[in-house]
Amino acid sequence: MHKTPAQGVSFHRKIDIAPSAVAKLFGMSPDEFKSVSNDIKDGRKREKTYKTKLLMKTSYKKHGIVPTENVLGYIEGTAKKDEFIILTAHYDGRGKNGDVVLNGANDNATGVAAIIEIAEAFSIALDNGHLPRRSIIFMMPVAEELGGIGSLYYVENPAVPLKNTIVDINMDPLGREDTERPDLKNHVHIYCSKNGGVDLNDIRTKVGKEFVSSLRIEIKKSYKGSDNVMFEMRGIPAIAFTTGQSKDNHGPGDDPDRVEYKNSKISQ
Template identity: 40%
Template sequence: MKKQLLYSSFLLLIGCTAVAQNRDAIKFSQTINKDNAYKHLSVLASDEYEGRETGKKGGWMAAEYIKNHFKSIGLKGPVAGDYFQPINLVSYGLSQIVTVDGQPAEALNDFFIMPKTVSAKGFAFNANSILFAGYGLTKDGYNDFVDQTLTGKVVMIFKSGEPGSTAPATASLRNSSALNAKLKYLAEQNAQAVLLIDPLVDNMPDNVRGYLQSEEMVLKNKETTDRMEVAQPMPVISIGTALANKILAGASTSIETLKKKIADSGKPSSQEIKISVCASATKVENKVRAENVLGFLEGSDPKLKREVLVITGHYDHIGITPDAKGDDKINNGADDDGSGTTGVLLIAEAFAKAKKAGKGPKRSILFMTVTGEEKGLLGSEWYSENPVFPLENTITNLNIDMIGRGDKAHESDNNFVYIIGSDMLSSDLDRIGKKANKTYVNINLDEKYNNRTDPNQFYYRSDHYNFAKHGIPVIFYFNGVHDDYHMPGDEVSKIDFPMLAKRAKLVYFTAWELANGLKRPVVDKNDDGTPKM
């Protein structure tokens, strides 16, 4: 009797387990495997794709590859019949000129202007004299501006340091609050412009030079247009030692002479220097071709198919670094985010095969690889402002950004993935995602970064956030950063393909539950994490 009861209980347990695991979900997940992952990633992260930078040839090649895959597996192009959603992206270069006594100075060698400090209107000035005002200090017992009129003047000051200081010139460069205080004072006194004598110009690091040479890329929408139109309080130009001494030669003096005089006397040595200095800077706007790539799978349930699950990964990366050390200059971005893009392609194919077999999801799924993530989440921001499907019908965003490797915290066991955001807005989504993992995949779900106070701010640093800020529940899947993050060493050869496939399967099974569930995840938390009343 007991033996028979035990046997019956065993059969019941098997039956319950079989019910818990959906056989169709398992069947169609088989296309998500390491071999198919390698097939896609070996193309997307190849040297031929030149690091897939937004607005460059490699990025366009990646977009075409993804589009062709979506088309080949039977997904529909939901953007008026197309797979591309163009984003209104522009770049701003800086045309900048400085002349001293009629002689042109060389940008980045003699001077530089921070691009973001120049409005769309630009600036220009033509001064017949310069006011040298030492360290630009106003404090008890010492005032570089005493008896000086600043209104309408071009003022030249040392960016950092104090009278008599023996510290290296670069020692206080990081003290931005002190510099900001100087600039604020000069703006309040209606100075026309400021020339900062800056040691950084004399020995400029490659990364700073690269930043100053790069073009600022922004979405062309009302918010950015309004921001670009805002005029700065006054132009600020950083100049090197050589250019500063050329200006000071108009008064037969030099930087070292003036520093010694101020240090020895303990008094300012501010003075008017009769020399002409002209400068101008203008923003040059260029249209950038960039597009999100969308593939749509319509749901099978007449009532539920209007609801849409969105699965995302960004296909762009940071392109080529000409001054990178060594022979390899291409940032292939195999992990960031070739791995996530590959995951989206694999999951899309699995669901497409399910639909062809008559087992398609009840709700619709939008598979979207976005561009411009590395430029500031621009592609996903554009979609959230110009959604192809109403945001109120979007039930969840599952975002995949780096699932092909691991970090130092998991060197001994790579069977993990960080999940971020799953419980930020919806307890339902958190429960569904963790249940899918327990039922099908059994990966260690690390929630170390699943909070808004994480110093790394990962919750705000990938494309899911442009859905979360609109109240749409999200899960961000992530394997952490590593030594090759944003470096040419992020190569296909270093990818853990079995784990890439396993993490992609976790997203797939979570998506299966969401797309076929009786109800969409309830949003029961506010953006700050407090319960909705």
């Protein structure tokens, strides 16, 4: 276990804003904003950053300190055992909304299932005398939905030196079609951070053809919506696997019977 006491984490602000509100800020219709957003995601348009000032009034309710833990597993490597690959998938969701239980089957039980399957495959290989060259950490961080608190705590209190961590591979989520891209079926997005020095075409060839030829692979640069961000902010290359955002994510409809398990084959 990797304890994450609230007092041990830098204060982290997370603001969710509806796409309709962003469209209004930019003087666009919701459809226009969605079109521009898809163009940026697909690389047809470049992102731009502008300096601005924002004044907000907020209120909050203090709930006290809630002790919780990241969950870590470890397999030691051989030739390069002092170099570490870390696999991440957050293990909790939104919990409850009043009396309504938010199961989080897709977001992110599918990512957790993928990590467990991968860990089991390495464990079987280990029993048969096959060890990885580099050491591997399997981490299921807590409180991603509250702004990546578990992964933030980890990079501020790492189990191994960050300078020896060569890549984070994040999975979140892996079980539904992308609501924002209904034209894509049986697919997975792979996002690579800009500091990774990764050959995207090489990834497409190896992952898309050798292992999961039935899945459509879309490879893009950088993904800002999950735990990989905390590693990228520390200069650690990151790769994020996701099937995209479902309309049921974070809601009562994110149930096991709605998960499209064929998409989770990317964990192979």
